[in-house]
Amino acid sequence: MLSPHENKLEKLDPFYRPSAPKQKTSAEIISEARNALRMVKTQRPFTPQQEQRKLFGVGSSRTPENRPPSTFSLHASSFESSDSRPISGTRLSPLELKPKAPASPNTEQDPCLSFPRPPVDPAKMRRISSARARLFRAASQGPLLPDRSLPPAEAKKLVESKGAVLMGDSMVNINGICLTKPKTLSHARSHPLQLTYDGGFRETQEQEMFKEAASLPSHLQSGGAQGKRCVTTSSCLGSWDLGGSETKAVSKGNLREKDAEKAADEAFWNTRIIPLLHELEKEENIETICAACTQLHHALEEGNLLGNKFKRRSILLKTLYKLVDVDSDLLSLKLAKIILALKVSRKNLLNACKLIFKISRNEKNDSLIQSDSILESLLEVLRSEDLQTNTEAFLYCTGAIKFLSGNPSFLSEMISRGVVEILMSLIKEINENTVARGACPPDSGHLLVQVTATLRNLVDSPLARTKLLGISALPQLCTVMELCMGDKDVCTNVARIFSKLTSYRDCCAALASCSRCYALFLNLIDKYQKQQDVVVRVVFILGNLTAKSNQAREQLCRERGSVQSLLALFRAFHHLDVRASPARAQGAAVPRPPSEAEAVLVKLTRVLANLAIHPRVGPALAADPRLVSLLLSTLEYKSLEDCEELVINTTATINNLSFYQVKNSVIRDKKLYIAELLLKLLGSRNMDGVLEAVRVFGNLSQDHEICDFIVQHNVHKFMIALLEVKHQDVCFSACGVLLNLTVDKDKRGLLKEGGGIKKLVDCLREFGPTDWQLACLVCKTLWNFSENITNASLCFGDEDTKTLLDLLSSFLDEELALDGSFDQDLKNYHKLHWETEFKPVAQQLLSRIQRHHTFLEPLPIPSC
Incomplete structure (x- = not known):
């Protein structure tokens, strides 16, 4: 006689039927996800490498007329001979007072006066310091020149009234201004040498006068009537006050120091640089010239002569420019490296970047570039030069870096030198300039293509991805797409970057947290709906974002028109694929890569399958007749041989939608038609396709009509046969279908066909210790099957009964059941499912078998 508790157990409903609503445990949620809802994986869209290195690839949206050239010729004449004259963007206002040209001097009255001289020859520049020293020594004696604007008597009276010392009857008149002795010196100090347009120096009129006086013959300085008019006597030296003897000592010390530095620079130039320049001018052979270039660079670096402050820089550059015509990539690299180190600007900077770009187009030169450390020179241009002034130079500079980034051997060096930070700084500056102007200029757009293409190559490195996350680069990249929505090349490159980044969990989470990215991606889908290379990557990104984040699924569906945009894209490429299918059907039945339309549909069905996991989004999608119609149409004209991934993803989407038991579900309305389409998959040799079909049957078989369909078409026999596959997921799904069949008392006997009971027991023995969810399903199926057991x-059967008693007894022993070689996290996971799912069902099944099992053998039937 059964106890009240045992009677209660005997009256339990089949396990598949839902009980009263209660809060689900984590194990139940995981179990449901395994039973019905499943994330779909897919491969990242393939981007073929360009056969030729160009600024813009073959698929660029830019026409040859609207983009900078990738091929050009460079010669010595392309460089400017002088790079020192600065550019002024502002027109200078004219002088208010125009100086008057002096009248023709009267040599008899003014023997010391002469016209301004032409610019001083560069070879005589070293005399300027000594000339200035003599100038101040002479000026300290008093004014040097008479003023022609006043009669001698009046001039003498005017000067004496102010306490000035006058030599004879003369005083100084400079540009119409009468100067006393102190003013004369201060004016000379405040008017330095002026730079001329030809690169030399021009002295002011006053300085020429003082220089001429200082260079007079000694007999004019020592005495005589003429000498007294021009030079003061030595006895007057002490009357000049320069601030005391201390100031004099400091000034003399500084002058001696400067003279010593000049002498040292002169010696270094003559002994180290001049011989190397002579070597370069010989042009004997390439090896000699390249070696001389290397020595020259080291010598300039040693002498601290690099940069744009060196006075003889123009001489160096002229010599280097002449060698550009020599046909040698190695020499051109060395020349470009020195030219950039000398901080050229404007056209010369552009041509130096073009020179390196031209050489980097040939992959064979990568080893030369790497051995000569040209990369650092390119990065220094991006770091130090002004973007607005040198946009075209930046274009060819980043173009060369882009080519090098395609070579894996350069990645580590690039990242260690800060290329990620430099490129993101450029992107940020371009974004700010675009916002300020209201539009992205074409030259900035060309530059962005190179920068984003380089980043696309760099993100293959884990270190580069870490740096991008560290500097919060993903929002800036979203801004680029937002501001350059009309530039297909830029959008494609950024989409390629995101498609790589979102393949990694941390990067995917960082982009998913950027709330404005969902609207941005939907806008791109709407704008480039017919551009396969853009939308296939955008949809792949959305698939990654929605794969493991319920929040991302919800945020995407919250965007206005999100589902409509996805369905419109589905419809457009579905029609393209349908039209292309007959043509492909005429060809040989051989494996082939997916077509462009198929590639988009594969990624798109994955997004829809992931969205269906959301408890609020899934029921709405299951009730959408447009979506269900497109999915069923895909299964109608597609086979696993045509496009395996598309068929599997479509079936997985139907499986997720069939999970929801809602009244207005289109999936439920068309369940029998879906079951017929699934028979085609069950008959294939593709186990992945078979598994997806079995999963759909697992959801649909909760309906009695589908159960009748399964029996009518002998699908149950196929499910029993799948138990022998020894694949956990396949056995799990097949066991789920059999469990739903055993709910109907009339169909329980079907388990004995094909040895179903033995195969279930074998699954329990095989997978029980490692998969307690599967063990639970087996126990539930056997519980339903043995409801009316006597x-x-x-x-x-005797053998299976004994096996069940032994297995259930050992599996219910916690120490034996959980004594697996797992890490702690996995052990906790197994313990959770063992306690919440397997243990309650297994205890009930074991108790039932023990009550109805006897070890006594039945007596034989007596013979008559």
């Missing part, structure tokens, strides 16, 4: 041996 004798366990008659129900399960």
